[in-house]
Amino acid sequence: MADSHAKRDYTIVGIDPGTTIGVAIIDLNGNPVEVFSSKNYSIADTITRIISRGKPLIVASDVTPTPSMVKKIGGLFSSFVHELDGSLSTEEKIALTKGEGYEYKNVHERDALAACINAFKRYKKKFSQVQKKTPPGLNVEEVKALVVKGISIRAAINGLITAQEEKRKRTEEKGQDEKKRGEESESKDLLRLRGIMKEKEERIELLEELTTVLKADVQEKEGEIRSLKRKLDSMRTESMKELKKAEEIRKRDMEIERLKEEVRAREKENAELLEIIEGLKGRKEVKGRRRIKMIRSFSQDAIVNIDRKYGLEKGDILFLEDGSGGGASTVELLARKGVVAVIYGKELSHFAAARFFELGIPAFSTDEIPLLLKEDFAFVDQDLLTEKMEEWERERRRKKVILLR
Numbered sequence: 001m002a003d004s005h006a007k008r009d010y011t012i013v014g015i016d017p018g019t020t021i022g023v024a025i026i027d028l029n030g031n032p033v034e035v036f037s038s039k040n041y042s043i044a045d046t047i048t049r050i051i052s053r054g055k056p057l058i059v060a061s062d063v064t065p066t067p068s069m070v071k072k073i074g075g076l077f078s079s080f081v082h083e084l085d086g087s088l089s090t091e092e093k094i095a096l097t098k099g100e101g102y103e104y105k106n107v108h109e110r111d112a113l114a115a116c117i118n119a120f121k122r123y124k125k126k127f128s129q130v131q132k133k134t135p136p137g138l139n140v141e142e143v144k145a146l147v148v149k150g151i152s153i154r155a156a157i158n159g160l161i162t163a164q165e166e167k168r169k170r171t172e173e174k175g176q177d178e179k180k181r182g183e184e185s186e187s188k189d190l191l192r193l194r195g196i197m198k199e200k201e202e203r204i205e206l207l208e209e210l211t212t213v214l215k216a217d218v219q220e221k222e223g224e225i226r227s228l229k230r231k232l233d234s235m236r237t238e239s240m241k242e243l244k245k246a247e248e249i250r251k252r253d254m255e256i257e258r259l260k261e262e263v264r265a266r267e268k269e270n271a272e273l274l275e276i277i278e279g280l281k282g283r284k285e286v287k288g289r290r291r292i293k294m295i296r297s298f299s300q301d302a303i304v305n306i307d308r309k310y311g312l313e314k315g316d317i318l319f320l321e322d323g324s325g326g327g328a329s330t331v332e333l334l335a336r337k338g339v340v341a342v343i344y345g346k347e348l349s350h351f352a353a354a355r356f357f358e359l360g361i362p363a364f365s366t367d368e369i370p371l372l373l374k375e376d377f378a379f380v381d382q383d384l385l386t387e388k389m390e391e392w393e394r395e396r397r398r399k400k401v402i403l404l405r
Contacts, residue, residue, distance in 0.1 A: 010141050011054035013079075014116030015061060017069040021046060022108030025053050028127060028144050030120045032101050037108045043219075047073060047212070057145050060119035062111045063087040076212050080148050082119040096121075129153055138164065289372060289379035292343070294319040298326030298352070303333055310376065314338025317385070319371060319378040323348040323363075331355040341389060343369050343380065362392040 009027055016022035021041050025033040033053050038045075050056055050073070059074035060082035061067055074081040088096075093114035097104060102117070104110045127144050133153055134140045138160055146156035293310055295302045298320045306312065316339050320326070323344030328351050334342070341362045348356070348363060356363040369388055372379040 009054045010057040010145055011050075012058040012060065012116045012120050013050055013056045013073075014112040014114065014119070015046075015059065015067075015070045015073065016108045016111040016115070017061075017067045018108070020106075020108050022106070022110075022112035023050065024104075024109060024113035024116050025050065026113075026116050026120060027054070028057070028120075028141060030099075030117070030124065032103070032113075035104050035109045035113055037106055037112075043069065043073065047076065050077075057148055058082055058116075058119050058123075060115040062093060062115040062118070076215070082115075082122065084118075088114055088118060092118075123148060126153070130156075133157065135161075290317070290382045290385065292317045292319055292371075292378050292380055294321060294373065294376050294378045297322045298324065298330055298344070298348075300330055300333060303330065303337075306376070307337065312337040312339065315340055317341045317343070317380070319373075319380075320344040320348075322346045323352070325349075326352045328352065328355040331359065331361070335359045335361060341385070343371060343378075357396065360396070362389050364388055364392075 011025050011027060011033060014022075014024040014026075016037075020037055020039045022035075022037040023046060024035045027033055034049075036049070041049075056074075056077045056079045058081075059070055059077065059079045061070045061084070064084040064087050066081060066083055071081055073079075088111075093110060096114040096117045097110055099117070102113060104113050123144075126147055130143045130147060130153055131140060134143050134157060138157065142160055143153065143156045146159070147153055151159070293306055293312070293316060295306050295318055303312070312318075312334075314337075316337070318334065318339055318341075320342055323342075324346045327349060331352050332355065339361060341364070342356065343364050343366060345366050347365070353363060369380060369384055
């Protein structure tokens, strides 16, 4: 930042925005003040350096439409933004920067320098007229600044003369008041205070411009934060999509595995059903075993259901999965159907067992004759069954003989 006591003249600033920013500054006479470029400059850094070299009156670019960054900097300084009818060609930029004293290190600096020189050329004739018409004692720079802002040369000069006269009158009036109030030491104090006030005013002006820089820096940082938030939101959205996709894939794999298990179970079930169907077609044995019908519970309803579904025939052997619920009447129902033997799972009641014996129907537990169970059927070892039935018949005869004695 320039020293607060230094006089800060008006300047014309050319800007070439981009990854590498180029900046050129010239005074209102077309003389170069500074040309620089940098890859690491933010808008705030750029503004700070521009302020240190004077007051930007005109801000310019070498292309049309004017880049947003150039407009933004111009707006922050309330500068006039020099708009082009068409972008400057490379040949035009080289020609503009050939003048004596104009130097640059790269194309970014060249483009920025060409932009401000081109803007100066637009006002060069007007500035020369201002130089000739401005009376001695009047600030030529201020007249030029008013002309750039659209005020005629005559109106600008008259306005400044009027302001100068009013200031002089106020100064004289203050001086007369001071003289009336008296002592020379007091006048010296007032002069010293005026000097301090002037310094304060210049410092306030610089601080105001610094505030502009800081505001620009805040805006830039807020823009970066918004950009980063958008990127973060985008990354979060993508992450959620990936997680959702992974979850969907996991669920799909689980469903595929479940379906595979179901298919395997169905295949196994189908194989068993096919085997049973073969038995229903008339085969009485499966791999050395005899097929027998199974009744889940020893009740009249269960017997009727099996009879309706598969039919109970004379000579059938049944498996009573739960033999505990039946009595004499259920035994008699089986006898009427022609059942010749039963195998039971849960123990028969005393009445059922006695009635089976009386009717000559052998009843065996699964402890005596193990079974292979498949759906509504069971398979029994034929040889073992024959052997057990013969033993039962011998035992029954023996008991009858004992009773007859």
